[in-house]
Amino acid sequence: MESAPSLTARRKADTRLAIARAAAARFAEHGASRVTAEAIAAAAGVSLRTFYRYFPTKEDAVAPLLGIGAASWQDALAASPPGDPRTAIPEIIDHLLIPAGDAEREGLRWTRGLLRAMIEDPALRAVWHRVNHDSETRLRAIVAELEGETADPFQVRLLAAAATDAIRIGLEHWSESDADPDGSGGTPAALARRAFAELSSGVSER
Missing domain, CATH: 1.10.357.10 (Tetracycline Repressor, domain 2)
Incomplete structure (x- = not known):
């Protein structure tokens, strides 16, 4: 029987999805070339360092x-x-x-x-x-x-x-x-x- 995800795993998944939503919304509104990783991180409420822990590039x-x-x-x-x-x-x-x-x-x-x-x-x-x-x-x-x-x-x-x-x-x-x-x-x-x-x-x- 599979165990339920830990609280830490759920928080990581939530953070990952929050970053994804912020990126998608800004790309859709402004175009990818005019959006930076810093802007996505700020919109998601995380640091730039945290952003790069989850994703290698903004895309x-x-x-x-x-x-x-x-x-x-x-x-x-x-x-x-x-x-x-x-x-x-x-x-x-x-x-x-x-x-x-x-x-x-x-x-x-x-x-x-x-x-x-x-x-x-x-x-x-x-x-x-x-x-x-x-x-x-x-x-x-x-x-x-x-x-x-x-x-x-x-x-x-x-x-x-x-x-x-x-x-x-x-x-x-x-x-x-x-x-x-x-x-x-x-x-x-x-x-x-x-x-x-x-x-x-x-x-x-x-």
């Missing part, structure tokens, strides 16, 4: 926040019924990308700002692509588990890539517009569903 600071979104996606797929994951993935996309309240809308808005900031910052783009790559790797194991013993490893890899890229492309394309996250037409959910439908169309059914 790396957003990784935990991006990772939370990826983990939510993985957990939702892992909890779906065994069988062909393609039946569950579009519903999960809607669940994750259609905001249920103000907090979710705000999260999508800072995500849009962050993705726009990445256009001019290669280091920030590298963090985004690393998070997506790690998510795809974890999804392979989940897809294989859902499909069972007859799963084809190559088909599993294709489906995991299609699911990961669908959300990435949906968010990136939406971020180029000023569309509401839960309006009609070009919402992140609608774009991600469309991307998944097209990307997964060549993956053979079981």
Whole structure:
């Protein structure tokens, strides 16, 4: 049986997330080039020395926040019924990308700002692509588990890539517009569903 995280571990996790939120908010508002590690540390209420204990660069600071979104996606797929994951993935996309309240809308808005900031910052783009790559790797194991013993490893890899890229492309394309996250037409959910439908169309059914 796994033991609960210690108080010290929880405090470290809270500090790490506070820094990540501060970094994401400032990158989204000002662009990464105009934000310093010192400014992020001050906004998070920590010293610069503490900042660098958690993150090697200012761009790396957003990784935990991006990772939370990826983990939510993985957990939702892992909890779906065994069988062909393609039946569950579009519903999960809607669940994750259609905001249920103000907090979710705000999260999508800072995500849009962050993705726009990445256009001019290669280091920030590298963090985004690393998070997506790690998510795809974890999804392979989940897809294989859902499909069972007859799963084809190559088909599993294709489906995991299609699911990961669908959300990435949906968010990136939406971020180029000023569309509401839960309006009609070009919402992140609608774009991600469309991307998944097209990307997964060549993956053979079981």
